[in-house]
Amino acid sequence: MKIRKGFELREVCGEHIIVAYGRENIDFNKVISLNESASYLWKNIVDKDFTAEMMADLLQQEYEVDAETAMRDAKTLLDEWTKVGLTE
Secondary structure: OOEOOOEEEEEEOOEEEEEEOOHHHOOOOOOEEEOHHHHHHHHHHOOOOOOHHHHHHHHHHHOOOOHHHHHHHHHHHHHHHHHOOOEO
16 A cells, blocks of 8 residues: 555644645545654655555554554554545
8 A cells, every 4th residue: 555646744733734735636625634643654654555564563663552452553544544545
């Protein structure tokens, strides 16, 4: 999986949000706010092929979280990103 082209992470007033740009995303009218851990994941997977397993590994490297929780959280986040069209 990859993050679709035309999306980038920006910090606005202390909040991490996903911003869409480019003609292909002209109809994207959602504001997506990321918490600290989701922002950390985005920064580490953008422009790379990735899997939920890789995301879970990143969470375990950065946070004190067990493998089961990390995988559940990674899958949930990936499902949400896929549902709103951020991944391909």
